[in-house]
Amino acid sequence: MTMKASSRKVDGVVIIDLSGRITLGEGAVVLRDTVKEISSRGEKKILLNLGDVTYIDSSGIGELVSAFTSVKNAGGELKLLNLTKKVHDLLQITKLYTVFDVQDSEASALAAFGR
């Protein structure tokens, strides 16, 4: 299953809904291009909704990290929403769970951007 990405804006936050696999090749490229395009429009608050992401490999983790640092370096914030157990476990193992701001609901995520 290839990865799909769509975006919407809620309360000044761009929410990117991702589904499928974020792996080396197409999935990682879609994530990279989507975040890059949204950042280039000057958007500073980006929320990645990973609720329908079925699989991430180390390349996909690398793209998440890259997106996080590029948005941060541009003066913005990138947070994660709705991790599946698999993705949660991967971020725990790689010690990235504490690097990312991970939210369990869209409402709490939107509120977190306002803090």
Added chain:
Amino acid sequence: MNATRVSYTLESSLASVNKAEQTAAELAAKSGFDDDECGRISMAVREATVNAVLHGNHYEPGKRVTVYFESTPEALTIAVRDEGPGVDPKVLPDPLAPENLLKQSGRGIFLIRAFMDEVRFRTLDPGTELTMIKFVRGPHSAPGKEAHQ
């Protein structure tokens, strides 16, 4: 002893990575591993094959990746072999070190070590063979045991 052995010689492509991952998932399920373990095993095989295709063979059309599976009642063993310049696993950076935490790459072998019971590297001429073992009833040896031959 009942054993199933399968070997593929594959092109250095992403399609080969998906083939190896899919085969690992199927054999792991047949070996009796639960869904979580099947996911970890297939991811370890994916990471090993990505390393072989990308870092070993650099996608070169003339170079092949060989993936060997052996399933016994005791364990699932997978060996991934490339034709690249070789790698010394002892010099790989620790992806959990603070200075490496936000690096984009360098987590593949770390995940393989985390998900499999035994991981061995063997230097070929040319290339590298990475052998991973998952025991059907948990590790028979210390977790993270690794050898470099």
